[in-house]
Amino acid sequence: MRTQTDSDQNHHASWQQLLAVFIVALLLFIAMRMQPEPWISAQIDKQTKQHGVNIHYNSLELDGLTLLVDQLTIQSHQLATPIKLDSLSLSPAWSSLLSGNAGAIIHANWKGQQLSAVVSQQGDIIDIQSLNGALDISTLQPFIAKKLPIPVKVSGTAQISGDIQLNAINGHPRLGKIQLLWNKAGVEMPSMKVPLGDYALILQTDDLKRAWQWDINGGDALKLSGKGNLNTSAQNPAAWSINGMIQAQADPKAVNLSALLGKQNKQFRISGNITQPRLLPL
Numbered sequence: 001m002r003t004q005t006d007s008d009q010n011h012h013a014s015w016q017q018l019l020a021v022f023i024v025a026l027l028l029f030i031a032m033r034m035q036p037e038p039w040i041s042a043q044i045d046k047q048t049k050q051h052g053v054n055i056h057y058n059s060l061e062l063d064g065l066t067l068l069v070d071q072l073t074i075q076s077h078q079l080a081t082p083i084k085l086d087s088l089s090l091s092p093a094w095s096s097l098l099s100g101n102a103g104a105i106i107h108a109n110w111k112g113q114q115l116s117a118v119v120s121q122q123g124d125i126i127d128i129q130s131l132n133g134a135l136d137i138s139t140l141q142p143f144i145a146k147k148l149p150i151p152v153k154v155s156g157t158a159q160i161s162g163d164i165q166l167n168a169i170n171g172h173p174r175l176g177k178i179q180l181l182w183n184k185a186g187v188e189m190p191s192m193k194v195p196l197g198d199y200a201l202i203l204q205t206d207d208l209k210r211a212w213q214w215d216i217n218g219g220d221a222l223k224l225s226g227k228g229n230l231n232t233s234a235q236n237p238a239a240w241s242i243n244g245m246i247q248a249q250a251d252p253k254a255v256n257l258s259a260l261l262g263k264q265n266k267q268f269r270i271s272g273n274i275t276q277p278r279l280l281p282l
Helices: 006-032 036-051 094-098 137-147 255-260
Strands: 053-056 059-063 066-076 083-092 102-110 113-122 125-136 153-167 173-189 192-205 212-218 222-231 241-250 266-273 276-281
Touching: 036 053, 036 059, 094 102, 125 137, 125 173, 137 153, 192 222, 192 255, 212 241, 241 255
Parallel strands: none
Antiparallel strands: 053 066, 059 066, 066 083, 083 102, 102 113, 113 125, 125 153, 153 173, 173 192, 192 212, 212 222, 222 241, 241 266, 266 276
C-alpha cells in the first residue's frame, strides 16, 4: 500500500490554498457584477432568525472589500441590554480565509470610542486576536451612578488589549489574556477631588479546567495591589463569581483618602459576583 509522503501532503495543502483563493476570487467577481448589499442584508436576516437574534441598522454598504454598517443595534435573550454601535466595519482576514476558516478584521465605534480586532472561527471556537480598544471612562458614568450609593464622578482613559477564545455556540470565554489599563484615573465626590494615578488589571488563563486569574496593580494617591480568581462557569456573565485579596495604601499627602483608610494600609477580601462585589476589611 502506498504511503502519503511529505511531498504529497504539501501538494495536497497547496491545492487547498489554491482552491480557497479561487473561491474568494469567484465571490469577489460575483460581488462586482451584482448589487451585493441586498444579498448581504438577506443573509443577515436569515442568520439572525436561525439564531434568535434581532439586528437593526440604518444603512449597510460595501466599499471595496469592506462592509460598512451604520447605527447598529443587536438584541438577544442572552444580552441583558442591547449592543448599540454608531458604526461597524468588516474587512476580510485573509490569513484566516486562506486557511479555510471564516475571518474578518473588525472596527467598531461607540460614542467616539474605538475598538478593533481580528476575529476568526474554526468549528465551535471563535478566536479574537489583536484586540485593541480605548474608552473615556466618563462615558460609563450613568452605569456607575446606578451601582454606587453616593454620587461619584470618575475620569481617565481605559485601554484594553489582548487575545481571547470564545465558545461559538454560547459565547462563553475559554482561554486568553486580556489587559485593561486605567490611565490618569480620578474620582470626584462632594467632599473631594483626587487624581489616583494609573492602574493595570490583567485577566488570563491557559487551562480550560482552571478559573481565570486576575491581578491588579498601580496608583499614586491610592496604591492598589491584589490578585485572585474569576469563575466564569455560569452562563450569565452577571453571575460570574470573584474572589481574592486586595491591599490599599493611601499617600499621606492625599489627606481625605488617608483618613478613609485610617491612615494605614488596609487589606480587603473580595467576594461575590462581578456586578456586585463585596469588600470585607481584614
